[in-house]
Amino acid sequence: MPVAVIAGVGLTAFGRQPGLGVRDLAQAAAVAAVTDAGIPLDRVAAVVVGNATQGATEGQHGIRGQIALSGLGLSPGPVINVENACASGTTALHVALAYVLSGMADVVLAVGVEVMTQAPHPDLLAAFEGSWDVADREAALDRLADFSRGVPVPSDAVELPGRTVFMDVYAAFARDHMRRFGTTQRQFAAVSAKNHAHSMHNPYAQYRKAFSIDEVLCGKTVLWPLTVPMCSPISDGAAAVVVCSADLADPARAVRVLGTALGHGGGWDGVDPQRHVSHQTALRAYAEAGVDPRDVDVAEVHDATAVGEIQQVEHMGLVPYGDGGPAAERGVTTVGGRIPVNPSGGLESRGHPIGATGLAQVHELVTQLRGEAGARQVDGARIALAENSGGLVGLEEAAVAVTVLEAPSRRRS
Amino acid sequence: MPVAVIAGVGLTAFGRQPGLGVRDLAQAAAVAAVTDAGIPLDRVAAVVVGNATQGATEGQHGIRGQIALSGLGLSPGPVINVENACASGTTALHVALAYVLSGMADVVLAVGVEVMTQAPHPDLLAAFEGSWDVADREAALDRLADFSRGVPVPSDAVELPGRTVFMDVYAAFARDHMRRFGTTQRQFAAVSAKNHAHSMHNPYAQYRKAFSIDEVLCGKTVLWPLTVPMCSPISDGAAAVVVCSADLADPARAVRVLGTALGHGGGWDGVDPQRHVSHQTALRAYAEAGVDPRDVDVAEVHDATAVGEIQQVEHMGLVPYGDGGPAAERGVTTVGGRIPVNPSGGLESRGHPIGATGLAQVHELVTQLRGEAGARQVDGARIALAENSGGLVGLEEAAVAVTVLEAPSRRRS
Numbered sequence: 001m002p003v004a005v006i007a008g009v010g011l012t013a014f015g016r017q018p019g020l021g022v023r024d025l026a027q028a029a030a031v032a033a034v035t036d037a038g039i040p041l042d043r044v045a046a047v048v049v050g051n052a053t054q055g056a057t058e059g060q061h062g063i064r065g066q067i068a069l070s071g072l073g074l075s076p077g078p079v080i081n082v083e084n085a086c087a088s089g090t091t092a093l094h095v096a097l098a099y100v101l102s103g104m105a106d107v108v109l110a111v112g113v114e115v116m117t118q119a120p121h122p123d124l125l126a127a128f129e130g131s132w133d134v135a136d137r138e139a140a141l142d143r144l145a146d147f148s149r150g151v152p153v154p155s156d157a158v159e160l161p162g163r164t165v166f167m168d169v170y171a172a173f174a175r176d177h178m179r180r181f182g183t184t185q186r187q188f189a190a191v192s193a194k195n196h197a198h199s200m201h202n203p204y205a206q207y208r209k210a211f212s213i214d215e216v217l218c219g220k221t222v223l224w225p226l227t228v229p230m231c232s233p234i235s236d237g238a239a240a241v242v243v244c245s246a247d248l249a250d251p252a253r254a255v256r257v258l259g260t261a262l263g264h265g266g267g268w269d270g271v272d273p274q275r276h277v278s279h280q281t282a283l284r285a286y287a288e289a290g291v292d293p294r295d296v297d298v299a300e301v302h303d304a305t306a307v308g309e310i311q312q313v314e315h316m317g318l319v320p321y322g323d324g325g326p327a328a329e330r331g332v333t334t335v336g337g338r339i340p341v342n343p344s345g346g347l348e349s350r351g352h353p354i355g356a357t358g359l360a361q362v363h364e365l366v367t368q369l370r371g372e373a374g375a376r377q378v379d380g381a382r383i384a385l386a387e388n389s390g391g392l393v394g395l396e397e398a399a400v401a402v403t404v405l406e407a408p409s410r411r412r413s
Numbered sequence: 414m415p416v417a418v419i420a421g422v423g424l425t426a427f428g429r430q431p432g433l434g435v436r437d438l439a440q441a442a443a444v445a446a447v448t449d450a451g452i453p454l455d456r457v458a459a460v461v462v463g464n465a466t467q468g469a470t471e472g473q474h475g476i477r478g479q480i481a482l483s484g485l486g487l488s489p490g491p492v493i494n495v496e497n498a499c500a501s502g503t504t505a506l507h508v509a510l511a512y513v514l515s516g517m518a519d520v521v522l523a524v525g526v527e528v529m530t531q532a533p534h535p536d537l538l539a540a541f542e543g544s545w546d547v548a549d550r551e552a553a554l555d556r557l558a559d560f561s562r563g564v565p566v567p568s569d570a571v572e573l574p575g576r577t578v579f580m581d582v583y584a585a586f587a588r589d590h591m592r593r594f595g596t597t598q599r600q601f602a603a604v605s606a607k608n609h610a611h612s613m614h615n616p617y618a619q620y621r622k623a624f625s626i627d628e629v630l631c632g633k634t635v636l637w638p639l640t641v642p643m644c645s646p647i648s649d650g651a652a653a654v655v656v657c658s659a660d661l662a663d664p665a666r667a668v669r670v671l672g673t674a675l676g677h678g679g680g681w682d683g684v685d686p687q688r689h690v691s692h693q694t695a696l697r698a699y700a701e702a703g704v705d706p707r708d709v710d711v712a713e714v715h716d717a718t719a720v721g722e723i724q725q726v727e728h729m730g731l732v733p734y735g736d737g738g739p740a741a742e743r744g745v746t747t748v749g750g751r752i753p754v755n756p757s758g759g760l761e762s763r764g765h766p767i768g769a770t771g772l773a774q775v776h777e778l779v780t781q782l783r784g785e786a787g788a789r790q791v792d793g794a795r796i797a798l799a800e801n802s803g804g805l806v807g808l809e810e811a812a813v814a815v816t817v818l819e820a821p822s823r824r825r826s
Contacts, residue, residue: 021548046675052475055468055543062465062498062544063803066677066810070546076693078675079812080504083494085475091493095508102514130468131475133483135434262459262491264479280489390476397479399492 004100005256006405007242007249008037009363014237014351015206016117022054025238026068026113029356033109033240038250044242045105046078048095050088050112052354052390056127057119068113077105085131085390086304087262088112089239089358090401094262096243106245112360113238114353124234128164132392143395144169146270147176157224167231169392170305171223176270177307178225180322185225187325189216191306192230192348194334199345201375204360206235206351230306235351239359241366251409255366258383259289259404268394278315278393281400285385286317289404293317296339296404297381298368300361302389303346309333312387313341316402335376343368343376358388358401369407382407417513418669419818420520420655420662421450422776427650427764428619429530435467438651439481439526442769446522446653451663457655458518459491461508463501463525465767465803469540470532481526490518498544498803499717500675501525502652502771503814507675509656519658525773526651527766537647541577544804553809557582559683560589570637580644582805583718584636589683590720591638593735598638600738602629604719605643605761607747612758614788617773619648619764643719648764652772654779664822668779671796672702672817681807691728691806694813698798699730702817706730709752709817710794711781713774715802716759722746725800726754729815748789756781756789771801771814782820795820 010032012025026049034041049065060067065079078099084091089112096108116124132140148171160167177183193213199205211219211229219227246254263281273279286292299318303309310324318339319327327333333341344350344364347357365384367373384405391398423445425438439462447454462478473480478492491512497504502525509521529537545553561584573580590596606626612618624632624642632640659667676694686692699705712731716722723737731752732740740746746754757763757777760770778797780786797818804811 055474056472058547059469059539059543060547061468061540062496063677063810063812064496066804066812067546070810074677076676076678076690078507079497079677080508080675081496083475083477083496084492094491095493095511098508098511098515098517100515101517102511104511104514126472127474130472133480134471134473262493263489264476264487264492265489277489391479397476397483399476399479 002100002103002245004097004243005246005249005254006366007039007244007254008033009366010036010240011204011360011363012238013204014235014353017236020236022113022115023068025236026111027072029238029240030069030072030109030111033242037242039107039242041073042075044074044107044109046099046108047074048080048082048092048108048110050082050092050355051114052083052085052088053114053116053124053127056130057123084399086354087358087388087390087399087401088355090388090403091262093241093359093362094260094401097257097260100243100245106248108243109240110243110359111238111240112356112358114355115236116234116353117236125164128166131390133396140392140396144172147172151175151179153224158221160220160222163222166304167222167226170307171226173311174225174307177310183325186213187329188225188230188306189213190328191309192216194328195303195342195346196229196349198335198343198376199349202345202350205345205349206233207349226305232304232347232352235353237351237353237356239356239363241359241362253370254408255369256406257403258291258406259285261285261288261402263400264397266394266396273321276315276394277398278312278389278400282316282402285402285404291383291404295383296385297383298343298365298378299341299385300344300364301341301387303342303348304352306348309341309346316385316387335378340378343373343378361386361388365405369405415513415516415658417510417656418659418662418667419779420452420657420667421446422779423449423653424617424773424776425651426617427648427766430649433649435526435528436481438649439524440485442651442653443482443485443522443524446655450655452520452655454486455488457487457520457522459512459521460487461493461495461505461521461523463495463505463768464527465496465498465501466527466529466537466540469543470536497812499767500771500801500803500812500814501768503801503816504675506654506772506775507673507814510670510673513656513658519661521656522653523656523772524651524653525769525771527768528649529647529766530649538577541579546809553805556808557585560585564588564592566637571634573633573635576635579717580635580639583720584639586724587638587720590723596723596738599626600742601638601643601719602626603741604722605629607741608716608755608759609642609762611748611756611789612762615757615763618758618762619646620762639718645717645760645765648766650764650766650769652769652776654772654775666783667821668782669819670816671704671819672698674698674701674815676813677810679807679809686734689728689807690811691725691802691813695729695815698815698817704796704817708796709798710796711756711778711791712754712798713757713777714754714800716755716761717765719761722754722759729798729800748791753791756791774799774801778818782818
């Protein structure tokens with residue numbers, strides 16, 4: 001049975017990239033990844049491409065990946081287009097791993113790409129809303145309203161028009177967390193301030209500007225308790241990862257995938273968080289990896305908003321339930337703290353080009369595990385965790401991906 | 414290394430199915446497949462779902478498969494949404510095989526589903542046109558016009574309004590084949606008459622009405638030389654396949670996948686058909702399977718129109734280049750002939766619900782290889798081939814899937 005490793009990673013800058021389309025970004029990330037792996041493009045035996053919005057925004061369906069990568073000089077093997085909403089990138093990685101482990105291909109390129117800033121806004125909203133069950137929207141909104149009960153909203157709180165529906169979802173999740181655990185708006189702000197500080201040192205990040213906790217709190221309100229700096233922006237960008245059998249990779253730079261779980265379902269009944277699909281998927285990934293949450297040295301989690309990070313560090317078992325907010329305030333999740341989370345800046349500050357996000361997390365963690373993360377390096381990181389989710393996670397059917405990675409067996413640094 | 418087999422297949426009726434949506438059809442096919450496999454639904458470890466049009470027609474993107482299968486009682490494992498235009502179904506099978514062979518899951522359900530008759534027509538057209546390179550449409554149409562040069566069109570030939578752009582593509586391919594090989598309109602009609610006769614015996618088929626060659630020729634012209642009975646219809650339907658490791662399947666009914674190749678590219682330069690992506694992908698599938706085109710006892714190929722079947726039986730090496738038309742006229746590809754093609758009725762007569770088509774081909778071939786095809790049974794079929802393609806095959810980037818199957822090792826009949 002082959003052993004699969006991540007041999008190379010590639011990333012474009014995230015953010016507003018006028019004039020660059022899906023093809024430009026996807027090809028740039030693909031070339032960067034194979035260059036990093038030291039494997040020629042024509043040696044790639046299969047490609048898996050994740051994208052979430054190009055159907056809705058550009059009318060490009062069908063064979064998006066083939067079209068995005070045409071002219072690049074790939075071998076004539078499989079190109080598989082995958083989608084799992086905001087988890088599309090990690091889903092591409094998952095399929096790439098299956099290919100390599102199956103022996104069906106020895107070198108597989110996973111690419112995630114999204115162009116969002118140049119799309120007509122109504123179409124982009126349609127793409128977002130299409131990642132819910134479109135026939136069940138009213139019921140989902142009713143369940144969201146339930147989450148918001150019992151949390152007083154300041155009488156002067158305004159709402160940002162034109163926001164995506166996911167901001168309403170996260171605002172409801174935030175109020176739910178406040179009611180159950182006493183989490184404060186200041187703690188949400190602490191998460192965001194931390195992530196914005198991290199991405200000061202990330203050359204790929206959309207934002208490289210520090211915000212104090214008070215500055216985050218003073219940001220424009222999107223929907224209480226969320227302010228603009230707490231929310232992931234609209235972004236363009238691409239990320240790519242080369243997965244191959246271990247014998248084809250440089251052992252000093254290859255990162256081993258210890259565990260990878262992709263889950264679906266809902267499970268959040270408002271009572272027992274351990275039944276939540278995120279927690280259940282994490283348990284499967286840890287079991288496969290043979291590690292414990294305490295073994296994790298660094299994590300990238302899906303902070304589409306600050307509350308997302310708090311929920312996920314709890315579901316991943318990195319901090320106890322209810323301690324996500326206080327832990328951020330105490331600096332536990334800051335680089336230099338006990339368990340640094342989102343050293344890249346996360347979705348909030350690195351940016352969130354949907355299909356690219358999961359692979360951008362892997363890019364960051366591979367960089368960390370190789371000891372090449374510069375000023376944002378987590379010292380001595382050996383075990384890393386990525387969590388990437390799509391859909392109304394917990395509330396109805398959704399996709400959750402958890403990946404556990406290990407540092408190169410013969411890391412030089 | 415596990416050996417992967419097809420343990421079960423399930424299909425809904427194809428055709429116009431008022432009141433039934435993606436969820437209804439997908440779940441019916443899924444239940445039929447696991448029932449056929451004798452494996453409980455909660456034993457399914459991963460699911461791969463292929464669909465092509467629901468984004469454009471219903472605004473359902475993101476996590477289509479999770480939503481289509483919600484409430485069915487699946488285990489919490491991976492649900493992966495794949496797309497490859499008209500090859501989406503076989504792409505789902507391909508990923509399912511990778512999962513089983515990798516050891517990442519021991520029982521995987523591949524589902525293909527499409528609802529097309531109930532969608533607003535303009536959106537359906539958008540879905541079709543979205544499976545080309547949307548930024549390159551004019552160039553593709555120019556290349557198509559080149560194919561049509563030099564073939565006189567009858568002066569009284571009318572054009573059917575509201576046809577999909579793929580009919581223009583196939584009409585150009587037909588004229589190209591006529592010019593190069595002297596293929597006649599009557600030979601295209603022979604293909605269609607044969608397929609409509611086959612599906613008289615297929616209870617799942619959209620059409621179960623015989624057409625003589627003259628009746629096919631007298632059909633309304635879609636775009637010369639294609640008439641309505643030569644073209645696949647708009648259809649609703651779903652198909653599902655259970656792939657598992659051989660030890661979990663009944664050896665009397667399990668069908669082994671000898672070879673499976675998924676290719677991308679174009680390659681049709683108008684000169685050397687052997688460089689065409691379809692032929693190249695077939696060569697890879699045969700090599701993996703360790704069989705020769707002469708070993709194939711029965712085939713299902715992608716006859717989105719009659720000319721598609723002629724092109725593909727040639728690219729698959731089942732008949733020499735240029736003999737596709739004459740072979741159909743001689744009855745070579747009829748059940749009872751040397752190499753029966755599309756015993757199900759093919760896309761032309763069984764129907765073509767896009768995402769389901771590739772898995773419906775597999776359903777037919779598994780039924781044939783088990784000796785359970787009744788009045789359309791190909792006697793003694795041991796080796797079967799399926800070819801399923803998506804996009805502007807040959808002309809620009811496209812997806813081509815070729816699968817070679819073998820009869821159960823201990824078939825009873």
